[in-house]
Amino acid sequence: MQAEIIALGSELTNGEKLDTNSQWLSTELASVGISTHFHTTIADHIDEIVDQLRLSSQRSDLVLITGGLGPTLDDLTRQAMAELISADLVLDEESLHTIESMFQKRSREMPERNRIQAMFPEGAEAIPNLHGTAPGIWMQVPRTDSKPDCCIAAMPGVPSEMKPMFYQSVLPRLSRGTNIIRFARVNCFGVGESKTEELLGDITSRGRDPEVGITAHEATITLRIKAMGESVEACEQKISETYELIHQRIGEYIFGYEDEELEHIVVALLSQRVQTLATCECGTGGLLSYRFTEVAGSADFYAGGTVSTIQNILNQESLQTDSKQQTLDAAAAISLAKATRENYASDFALSIILDVNQSWQDNENVPQAFVALAAEGIELVEEIGLTVNRAIAKSRVTKAALNLLRRTLIDLGNES
């Protein structure tokens, strides 16, 4: 089964807005084994839209349309679909009633122009919209060469209306493809992209089933697994076999799956132990505390933190560091972590030192960064090698701190 997706709107073709619906729909179709071979975005011109629908409905089994269902003059989807099958637009009383009552609920009268949203090409079906006034349209178009009818589903362009409509009313009408596709992700930290490729070896070879791709984002390495099979179970079996192999080769760097970030794992581990974290950041401006406290349920495990600058820290007499030096070192990072743990009476304290003011011109002169962890009987510090990519330095060092705590919490868990 071949699908294609059409997005309507001049705000998309002129670059004012980015279409993300087509990508989302492709992923959803892939997960039920339907492959997408075209995305098309068209400006609001009726003739061009009709031409495209004519072409698409002949070459594809399924055409999904987003946008162009609003009440204004530049919303042309229903007119174009009617013209495609040379049908008139006819009023659907039930849809009209639904739209009118939506306005009533908001204590407003329905403007006359919204009436068009209850009109459909004769022979087409209305698709209910639970989140907005515009119903979708379902239509089947005969094809030449004795091919089966092409199914067309038109949905609103607003993602919050389109997605529930797709799940509730479009997906159930689609015949499944023969090859189901399932995606999975494995997230790693503390290893580079090319080192990962080297360690994984043949697992990443082209044409392997499941396919394994490597992407890097702000020092997090993500392995993307794509499995194809005759059933969901067959795909999941293949994915779990590939998990096994990946664990054997780079298990020590894996911290999570799918959308999991380091902070989710750290909060989960702390909540198991009912223990707290305090933070001291010098150069990351609060990124560590922000990421930690963004995790739902983290508040009970956060004791508090400070955000400082290198100069402020150097001025603090209390810090056990050589007062003549102009930068901070590993010993300073440990002192900060210990002082922070004491100040906040927390179980764990993380400190970060990243001198963002240092000159950062070339490979020779990349500043070093330190992360340290203090806990009962524990003092750990790591020097973090930064690359010239200054933009991700704060994120990389913040992740290194979270990873240091994560590994420590896992070791402590294994000991007990």
Added chain:
Amino acid sequence: MQAEIIALGSELTNGEKLDTNSQWLSTELASVGISTHFHTTIADHIDEIVDQLRLSSQRSDLVLITGGLGPTLDDLTRQAMAELISADLVLDEESLHTIESMFQKRSREMPERNRIQAMFPEGAEAIPNLHGTAPGIWMQVPRTDSKPDCCIAAMPGVPSEMKPMFYQSVLPRLSRGTNIIRFARVNCFGVGESKTEELLGDITSRGRDPEVGITAHEATITLRIKAMGESVEACEQKISETYELIHQRIGEYIFGYEDEELEHIVVALLSQRVQTLATCECGTGGLLSYRFTEVAGSADFYAGGTVSTIQNILNQESLQTDSKQQTLDAAAAISLAKATRENYASDFALSIILDVNQSWQDNENVPQAFVALAAEGIELVEEIGLTVNRAIAKSRVTKAALNLLRRTLIDLGNES
């Protein structure tokens, strides 16, 4: 002049990757007066690509292609372009030499398969690529109906190679359209979307020239101005007239233009006065300090800060707040700001109180938030009305704090 854009790659049609090149190119074309009426994304199938090129090159004056120029078997752009004009692929010695020397610079031998990147449809031109091995392709295709030739430019899919190639080698070859388009943005805070629309009145009416649209993102209101004219100067004249009108009607809410955020303005105002800020955050987890310190050059004006939780603050005996109460109020916010200013010996101190733990079920029960500012002879506090949209609460309150400081700094500037 009508343009269209084609993006090639199965990783785009199957949803693995999002195409952002087409949007970027549309905006660039619009800014030189060329309008785009189609975006098409095609999977890596040679016949479908050739069919699409045939259609596109007949209906459009300009076709921009991204992707499919790599050395592997699924990179099909050059083969499809050759097939379109029934030409052979021929080797361009100069391009081959350039590619070979790129590999030499990295001390690697050029793999044989990269040789294909130096091959072009007979009659087409190579477009130099200063950032990668794949040269682009420039080709002119005759059209029926005595229309002028269609120009096709193929560029790499990697944005960091595509964008410089577009600027250096594609844009200079394009004949400008008749109607230049210029975009501008005005950023406001402290006013809602519908109130903005009401205050602006006829400025936002459909069909006005320049067009003014309103968008909201995390409580920042952005006015998007789109001016069309025969020259850049004509557009800019229109934009500056519209600026004037907008200032008359909602000037008090405007804080910046284009990419400017509240923190950029605050850092600029503090640097003019050579004064410092300290922060105390309770419920925003460090978002305020992070945004402030992310601004280039902010380090000299940041004195430091603390990140805390409601419970920790309530436990602090030093805080002048009724110890029996279970939440924090406006007086607590002022106390925190004053204490923070003292601790860090800063000129200004901002405090935030946002109780993220409070139940947040319905409109009746939305927690209140407070931001306070302390400075020499200044104590200000604001209660921030939150909406049920919990996801943006941290961002909204952080911006409210920055805006309080911004307005105070402007008042101080006017006084002196």
